[in-house]
Amino acid sequence: MAMSHAEILVPAGSAGGSSTQWQLNCPACGNEEVEQADVGSDHEAVTVQPDRDSYESPLGTRGGYVRVDLTCSNGHGFAFIMGNHKGAEFVGVVPRV
Structure with missing residues (x-):
C-alpha cells in the first residue's frame, strides 16, 4: 500500500x-x-550534485540536488531528495533500487 x-x-x-x-x-x-542506508561509510550515504542543468535528479528536476539514501528497520530502501531548479525548491522520496 502506498503511503x-x-x-x-x-x-x-x-x-x-x-x-x-x-x-x-x-x-x-x-x-x-529510519537510518542512513547500509551502503558503507556515512559519507557514501549522502551525495551532492552541483547546480548544473546537465544533472537530472531522481525527482525528474534538472540542476543541483542532495540525495540521502535511507533504510527503515523493516529493510525498505528509499532516498530523500532535495532539489533546486531555477529558484524552485523540491523535496521528494523515491524508491532505492
Missing part, C-alpha cells in the same frame, strides 16, 4: 523559534525508525 505524502513527512514539533521539525517515515510501511 500519502502526509503520512511520509509529518510535523514533529518545533526546533525553537519559528522553525518546524519534520519526521520522515518509510514510504513503504510508515515505519518511523
Whole structure:
C-alpha cells in the first residue's frame, strides 16, 4: 500500500523559534525508525550534485540536488531528495533500487 505524502513527512514539533521539525517515515510501511542506508561509510550515504542543468535528479528536476539514501528497520530502501531548479525548491522520496 502506498503511503500519502502526509503520512511520509509529518510535523514533529518545533526546533525553537519559528522553525518546524519534520519526521520522515518509510514510504513503504510508515515505519518511523529510519537510518542512513547500509551502503558503507556515512559519507557514501549522502551525495551532492552541483547546480548544473546537465544533472537530472531522481525527482525528474534538472540542476543541483542532495540525495540521502535511507533504510527503515523493516529493510525498505528509499532516498530523500532535495532539489533546486531555477529558484524552485523540491523535496521528494523515491524508491532505492
